[in-house]
Amino acid sequence: MSANYNNSAWFYDRLSHMVYGRALINAQVYLLQYVPAGADVLIAGGGTGWILEELTKIHLSGLQITYVEIAADMMALSKKRNIGSNKVIFINDAVENVNPDIKFDLVITPFLFDNFTEQTTQKVFNHLHNLLKPVGLWLNADFQLTGKWWQNILLRSMFLFFRMLCNIEASKLPDIDKQFELNGYKVIIEKAFFSDFIISRVYQKL
Ligand SMILES: C[S@@+](CC[C@H](N)C(=O)[O-])C[C@H]1O[C@@H](n2cnc3c(N)ncnc32)[C@H](O)[C@@H]1O
8 A cells, every 4th residue: 555645734744844844845945946937847746735835936937837746635735825827737646657748847856755665766766757858857855864863763753653644665765866876867956954864956867
């Protein structure tokens, strides 16, 4: 059975704010400056959808966004967001099942891969890789371990909590860097947050 974030939809943002302050938001907002005007954008695992409002603050119109979120309750909250005059197609499904007619200029995966085992990571990565145009950008934010003792404790607590509540399959962080490396992506820019526990990177497909 796959992860089900429905149970956490109503308190997810508050919980994340309680534990991380604005770090999870800042890590994603930092990336959004790299979204070009007029782009075809794919957002996978957008949660409650606040990212749509942050994107709208930068581009009030002109974006064509495909917003894919597997949890129906998360999706319901996302649909209420202010999207300005941008066009958003909302798809309530697992992103690996979505086969749009177009290829995208830019893909955003905000704290998506930390849910997955290595096997699912590879499957989802390959799917998104095929949906991104050559020289397209991929904005990824996620947790990383840089050797600080508390990071492991926090990470384990999160996995335990979300496994019990939302049935996530992961029990350790997948090696997402490896997927980008194997597929020849170039890191354009990166920034760490929350004492390096969070990393935001802009990758370019070559
Ligand atoms: C850790 S939460 C992050 C939510 C949001 N990006 C944020 O930072 O607030 C992961 C989100 O990805 C969604 N998700 C998990 N697996 C997915 C999949 N295969 N396709 C699309 N969404 C997925 C979950 O329902 C959840 O909303």
